[in-house]
Amino acid sequence: MKKYLIIATVATLFSGVTLFGVESKTVEKVYQKECGSCHMAYQPQFLPQRSWSKMMKKLDNHFDVDASLDANDNKTILVYLTSNAGDVKASTKHFSKMSNSITSNETPLRISQTPYFLREHRGIPKRFIEQKEVKSLANCTACHTTANQGSYSERAIKIPNYGRWED
Numbered sequence: 001m002k003k004y005l006i007i008a009t010v011a012t013l014f015s016g017v018t019l020f021g022v023e024s025k026t027v028e029k030v031y032q033k034e035c036g037s038c039h040m041a042y043q044p045q046f047l048p049q050r051s052w053s054k055m056m057k058k059l060d061n062h063f064d065v066d067a068s069l070d071a072n073d074n075k076t077i078l079v080y081l082t083s084n085a086g087d088v089k090a091s092t093k094h095f096s097k098m099s100n101s102i103t104s105n106e107t108p109l110r111i112s113q114t115p116y117f118l119r120e121h122r123g124i125p126k127r128f129i130e131q132k133e134v135k136s137l138a139n140c141t142a143c144h145t146t147a148n149q150g151s152y153s154e155r156a157i158k159i160p161n162y163g164r165w166e167d
């Protein structure tokens, strides 16, 4: 009995550190739950470490809403975000293009205002963005049907009330 208790305690102490495969799954769950309720849980690869650190420091005023967390969850999520950030772990061409477009003297808090993002989305007519099914370019899943799986391929783009995007 005591042995299990010790194991559980050690596991708790290390939560937030991706030490075991099981742990990293748990951490991702915490991220999905806490950062995926108002909008999709954005892939950490979209922003550099410094952006996530800055964002996690002022969650009480997060784009005009209060998204604050208790200290434990905040730390767990900060470790998850910074260890998977675009400047340390850009795993696909989209993530590395995004990362490369951000100059080192900038600390963007919005993915939707990075140079690569703006370049990719500048051809979309305003009415498709402003319509109630989309509302904002931050609402990736409204158009990118596979965004939650981290896939942004053009084939999977479907704009509400318009359809597939051909350019």
Ligand code: HEC
Binding pocket: 034, 035, 036, 037, 038, 039, 042, 055, 059, 062, 063, 065, 066, 067, 077, 109, 110, 111, 112, 113, 135, 136, 137, 138, 139
């Ligand atoms: C209470 C609701 C809420 C929670 C919880 C929340 N956010 Fe947000 N978040 C917002 C709002 C509102 C915006 C602005 C969306 C817009 O402009 O359409 C936003 C925007 C963002 C953006 C910028 C999107 C863009 O424009 O590229 C990022 C990145 C982000 N949130 C990350 C997080 C992270 C990380 C967490 C968890 C720590 C989190 N959010 C939790 C409400 C929330």
Ligand code: HEC
Binding pocket: 046, 094, 111, 112, 120, 121, 123, 124, 128, 129, 134, 136, 137, 138, 139, 140, 141, 142, 143, 144, 152, 153, 154, 157, 159, 165, 167
């Ligand atoms: C209004 C619909 C819409 C929203 C919302 C939207 N996108 Fe897009 N996105 C597009 C379209 C359309 C393209 C293709 C533009 C082109 O190639 O002309 C695109 C292209 C991209 C590409 C490049 C794909 C490629 O292979 O060239 C990435 C990456 C991407 N979007 C990420 C995002 C992310 C991340 C978000 C949310 C923060 C987002 N998008 C929100 C419509 C949208």
